[in-house]
Amino acid sequence: MTEASATVRRGRPRNEKAREAILDVAMGALLAHGVAAMNMDVVAAAAGVSKATIYRWWPSKETLAMDALYRTWESAPAAPDTGSLRDDLRNLLWPWTELITRRPYGRVIAGLLGQVLTDPDFALTYRARFLDQRRDHGRMILQEAIARGEIPARTRIETVLDMLYGPIYHRLMHGHAPLDRAFVDDIVDIVLDGIRPPTKPEPCHDTTDPETP
Known part of the structure; x- marks a missing residue:
């Protein structure tokens, strides 16, 4: 040597x-x-x-685009465990939403989705990189909320994840309204209102004097 x-x-x-x-x-x-x-x-x-x-x-070019986008998006911070479903979901969605709104990523995603629809092998790789990891974290948050009794055990977790992420992608792709913190909070609140058990109303106490005519 x-x-x-x-x-x-x-x-x-x-x-x-x-x-x-x-x-x-x-x-x-x-x-x-x-x-x-x-x-x-x-x-x-x-x-x-x-x-x-x-x-x-x-x-x-699609595989190059996927790698370039993945390298940029993988810098999104991991969401901490707060012990509260509402806060955990906000912490899951907002850092990623803030990242994707810094630059015009919608046109990149649109191009990649076109390839997803026509190339099954590309679709598998795309979903593993951009969907599965993020959904796995969201799935864990919802499962922990079920274990704490915050939401029912019968909660349809995969549907809830679609309801959480779908509006963000919708605004990202169409650009018709801002993707801001207030919107993320609204998504979480509306979804939780739909899956949490209703609060029992307070019992009504009749204060009328029974002997009053």
Whole structure:
């Protein structure tokens, strides 16, 4: 072994640096133009790599887009356990909602969903990355609430998760109204009003004097 080969190289390996450069450029292109209009020649040139290098790691622009988006969204903080279903759900939804509203991610998601509908293999990977992990956390929160007696054991957890996330995606995709903290709080309150058992009314005490005519 030569002295040169024994020297520990500083910094990241060249391949990793190239990969991150590609993902950075791709994310910028996706936010600016969407998935369909992203040009792989332009991405390669801006990242300082050949197009063959990109296709060696990503077989399609959709898989590159998925990796670029995942790298950005995985930075959303984990929700702490507060012991309150309402607070746990707010802490689950708001940090992620705040993250996805910082930049125009709706056009990226729209492009990826188009591929989900036509490519079963891509759909499996997409769901594992963007749906399953987040739903697993939400599922755990609801199961713990059932164990505490906050909501009934018969609660349809998968439907509740759709009701929580669906409105956020709806506004993200259509852009017709703001995705803000008040909206997230409304979602949680409305969903909980629907699944929690009704509060028993206070008994009515007749204060009328029975001998009064």
